[in-house]
Amino acid sequence: MEAASAKHGVYILLFSLVTLSRLSHLAASSDLQIVDAERRIDVISHIVRVYLTLKVENTGKSSASEVLLAFSPEQAKHISILQAAVVVGKKRKKSYLSLKVNPTDLPDSPNGTKYYTAYLLNPLKTGESVTIEVMYALTHSLQPFPVEISQSEPQLVYYHDSALILSHYYIKRQKTMIRTPSSKVESFTRVEPADRKGAELKYGPYEDRSPYSYSPVIIHFENNNPFAVVEELVREVEISHWGNLQITEHYKLAHGGARHKGVFSRVEYQGRPSGSGASSFKHLLAKLPPRVHSVYYRDNIGNISSSHLRSDFKKSELEIEPRYPLFGGWKATFTIGYGLPLQDFLFESDDGRRYLNFSFGCPITETVVDSLTVKVVLPEGSKNPSALLSFHAEQNLETSYSYLDVVGRPVVVLKKKNVVPDHNIPFQVYYEFHPLFMLAEPLMLTSVFFLLFVTSLAYLHMDISIRKS
Amino acid sequence: MVSTLRYAFGNVLCFFILLLIGVLAFSIRLFSVIKYESVIHEFDPYFNYRVTQFLTKNGIYDFWNWFDDRTWYPLGRVIGGTVYPGLTLTAGTLWWILNSLNIPLSVETVCVFTAPVFSAFAAWATYFLTKEVKGTGAGLAAAALLAMVPSYISRSVAGSYDNEAVAIFALIFTFYLYVKTLNTGSLFYATLNAIAYFYMVCSWGGYTFIINLIPMHALLCIVTGRYSSRLYIAYCPLVVLGTLLAALVPVVGFNAVLTSEHFASFLVFIIIHVVALAYYIKGILSPKMFKVAVTFVVSVGLVVCCAVVAVLVALVASSPTKGWSGRSLSLLDPTYASKYIPIIASVSEHQPPTWPSYFMDINVLAFLVPAGIVACFLPLSDASSFVILYIVTSVYFSGVMVRLMLVLAPAACIMSGIALSEAFGVFTRSIILQLPGVSESQQISAGDAGSEPSADVIENVLKTDKDDEPVKERPSRKNKRKEKENMERPSKPSIKSRTEKRLLVLPLETSIIALFLLVLLGAFYVIHCVWAAAEAYSAPSIVLTSHTQDGLHVFDDFREAYAWLSHNTDVDDKVASWWDYGYQTTAMANRTVIVDNNTWNNTHIATVGTAMSSPEKAAWEIFNSLDVKYVLVVFGGLVGYPSDDINKFLWMVRIGGGVFPHIKEPDYLRDGQYRIDSEATPTMLNCLMYKLSYYRFVETDGGKAFDRVRRTEIGKKYIKLTHFEEVFTTHHWMVRIYKLKPPRNRIRSKTKKSKSKSSSSANRDRSVKRKKNPWH
DSSP states (O other): OHHHHHHHHHHHHHHHHHHHHHHHHHHOOOSEEEEEEEEEEEOSSSSEEEEEEEEEEEOSSSOEEEEEEEEOHHHHHHEEEEEEEEEESOGGGOEEEEEEEEEEOOTTOGGGOEEEEEEEEEEEOTTOEEEEEEEEEESSOEEESSSEEOTTSOOEEEEEEESSOOOSSEEEEEEEEEEOSSSOEEEEOOOSSEEEETTEEEEEEEEEEOTTOOOEEEEEEEOOSOOEEEEEEEEEEEEETTTEEEEEEEEEEEEOSSEEOSOOOHHHHHHOTTTSSTTOBOOEEEEEOSSOEEEEEEETTEEOOOEEEEEOSSOEEEEEOOSSOBOTTOEEEEEEEEEEEGGGTEEEOTTSOEEEEEEOSOSBTTOEEEEEEEEEEOOTTOEEEEEEOSSOOEEEEEEEOOTTOSSOEEEEEEEEEEEOGGGOOEEEEEEEOOGGGGGHHHHHHHHHHHHHHHHHHHHHTOOOOSSOO | OHHHHHHHHHHHHHHHHHHHHHHHHHHGGGHHHHHTOSOOOSSHHHHHHHHHHHHHHHOHHHHHTOEEOSSTTTTOEEHHHHSOOHHHHHHHHHHHHHHHTTOOOOHHHHHHHHHHHHHHHHHHHHHHHHHHHHOHHHHHHHHHHHHTOHHHHHHHSTTOOOHHHHHHHHHHHHHHHHHHHHHHOOHHHHHHHHHHHHHHHHHOTTHHHHHHHHHHHHHHHHHTTOOOHHHHHHHHHHHHHHHHHHHHSTTTTTHHHHSGGGHHHHHHHHHHHHHHHHHHHHHHSOHHHHHHHHHHHHHHHHHHHHHHHHHHHHHHHHSTTTTOOHHHHHHHSTTHHHHHOHHHHTSGGGSOOOHHHHHHHHTTHHHHHHHHHHHHTTTOOHHHHHHHHHHHHHHHHHHHOGGGHHHHHHHHHHHHHHHHHHHHHHHHHHHHHHOHHHHHHHHHHTTTSOSSHHHHHHHHHHHHHTOOHHHHHSOOOOSHHHHHHHHHSOOHHHHHHHHHHHHTOOOHHHHHHHHHHHHHHHHHHHHHHHHIIIIISOOOSSSEEEEETTEEEEEOHHHHHHHHHHHHSOTTOEEEOOGGGHHHIIIIIOOEESOOTTOOOHHHHHHHHHHHHSBHHHHHHHHHHTTEEEEEEEOOTTTTOSSSHHHHHHHHHHHHHHHOTTSOGGGGOBTTBOOOSTTSOHHHHHBHHHHHHHTTGGGGTTTOOEETTTTEEOSOOSOOOSSEEEEEEOTTSSEEEEEEOOHHHHHHHHHTHHHHHHHHHHHHHHHHHHTOOTTO
């Protein structure tokens, strides 16, 4: 089934190549051109990271303030994060200034090409040039082939891309480098000049390519790195003004690589750790903030006893093992919970409001999260919550009830699909809170006990018998 | 004034002691949580936990109507009608209350801590019961003893979420209310008693013990001429209301009037009415007329009795087991189960206990019980005769079935509490009476009432003991005020008891030494109980640990396997395993099982037993006909886990052979001995269980295949599976899961049999040779 779709994808690409070259003269209405483009694609883990260096020159008459980045629809679907920066200064004094990037739709995009617009800091005047660095991460872009493997086989995957950089602009000179995890490359499409040295594939340099040039390539190589996909992650951050930040994370983990087929033999797995189950994984590393305490790791049938916590001043590392090694297609669910000192994460802003500063993404290294929900549970009685993120995420408000709540706690819910470790950047939740609310529950308990004693006192001193004897 | 103050102080002290006993009962059961984790234990608790989850999720009406299709496939099980709902409803209610107060405890947490909470309740109920029998001092002692009696701890540690956890509380509380009604003659307590009995019926099948013990006691009272209207009020409402209420519980239903376990209560019900009538007529007739009436009544009564007995016999004889269920029959005839029902005999807790288990479970109480019985005879009251009857019957039952040790424990605690309290009373009294300084000051302080100074001292001592002697003699007190008056105005019998007490004074040295020894005995009991709670009874059995040189080693294989099943198999797949693991599989892996610990259908279990003891192909056919996708076996040979399927295997053969005669036990035994080494019979070496357990086991230790449980080399080392394939084996090999190969393959292998067979065997041989000894 998946092999078929892969084939299908190839046909689409071939078709698009033909049509694109035909359509190219229509779209080449831009005044910008790319003088030099270099692309490095990293397919070592299951997250594909692409680093693009573009030297853009304005050949038109008016100055330009935006640069369009083009992607094939297939790729655009898998883009998880895209960052662009402009290079300032030369050689030693090089520094990067990040640019604002937005997905854009063009009315007459050939073959459904998707665009991202990078907004330049200063408009690019006629004849000037600027170097832009673009980084984007693709998830679920390595297709296992064969789709099912047995325990002793290594995992082979396909990577589809184009030898030529898909661009809205004319590219004078370009080259592409692809790094594979090992030198075990089964095959790759040759688009001369193409070359392979060890674990690196090189396409290009190609000269003078018109806009929307496309030349599909397929690389078939061995990748035994853990394809850890968290299908669903719910992170609950609960703020207690008594000094604790409680985080609970519910994971639905799956092995996203080639599906395991047939027998699982423990004796082979334990006896020959290198040769058998190469693509399976059993360790995961979660990077937690420093000063973490009361860590637990369990699932819905109890503790999972295989985990180690190492912590120092800078970070804590929690090494966890699922109950069983995960082979392709196998799933596991678990929950990690830990407490953090509040003063490390909660601050007061200048306008008297409080804000929580906490990292957004999944703490487990090199994982893709298909659907991430972050719930920030504010203390009871807090008002006007608002979240501030550096990327787009769906936001809404809920109310939750916990330990003797009466009016409920406001919960800021943030949802995002397709999250990679690059999303592990802090976000802020602002809210207003009066410290008097902290005393509500202790006072309530005290009064309940007081009333209890008063009533028992009254009962013991009352004679409610009808007949005196 | 002084006495009121002392009385108030005593009450407050008593309250705090009770509170502490409750805390002790709760906290001594937390060893399992501290040493292991907060998790449901063993087998049956997992079922109860699953039912509770269903109840909290779907509500009470869906619970009553719940048809569970995840078990006993393809038959299913009507949970609402076959389960004692008391425990689940209790925990469900607790959870509901907590959650409506916005205390977000999970269902699991509530279930884990239900048993410790109810042990605290049970300790308090014991206090009340013993107080009714022998006064506050004995009550406190009994409650403290019960709070930590190992027998009860074994069933009620945190996580042991089983019926017994709440049932023991219900049992003691029902007895308390019965004795309370007996002492007061209050209809209010009689009604409460029926409700408590209802709760007990909801909770545990052991309610039949109550409904047999109480009639026995009523009969005893009548026979010994202790009949009173109080007995009538204590007994009759209980039988009428109790039977009606019991019939409301679906699992009991009409059994409450149809099975022999309940007949004793009806018989005594008739007798007590006859006796009541006799007493009534005796009251209104002159003695001469009464004699005439007696002859008349006796003749009529005999006729009626004969008729009733005839009906009963006819009813009983019409049912195949003579109206008795297997478990109850094995109570009366201890050898019954092992003779006729292997499925009951196969459960270790249905075996008769050994002597060491008495010492383990009730410890020093065993020595204190006789003293308690003696104390109960001085003087014998309705209440004390009841506890005597209770201890005697429960000793018998505990001798039949080790599980019923649990019923013995409260009785032993009550008796020992009475014994301890009486002994302490005697010794302290003799010390106080012989300490010259003390007695003089007592004389001065309390020299206002009596003529004899020494009697005053004794009276004071009596008061400090908070002895209910006068109260017991006049049980129909209405409220506390009256009780107080009683205390202040000693009635006539207490003068008699005073003189009795005078005679009980022992030499000073003897008393001091005896006190010291008693304290030592108590200390020994406490140490033993804490040891038992911490070491012997707190293992959850779902996760095993062992101590090695390099620290604690955890064997979490069961949950590993269940988690694997729940995440990596289809939700409708059926898993076959021996019935022990049925409840756990449905609860933890959420997969349909063929048989489980409910064991209601012997044939079904026998089918699985037959499959396990058949050769591979026949087994495949049985399993395939049951839609089974996976077969789960527990194997302890690699790490030395003794309660694995190979050790249970003979029961599978026996139970299977009981229904399917082609499975014969002698085929699996060599000269009457069960062995798995090269001496084992070919039937044994070729049966499915053997193959699944030892498949590729030889590769773990380089060709030796040494079984660490049986301490021998296995008989057949290179095992070839044709109809099953290994799909998962846990880290320590304790659970192995095999998948049935689809039938399509089988047909193809038939057509080109020779070729595929030879190639596969060649393959295997090669692979075996290639990786010799992967462990070194």
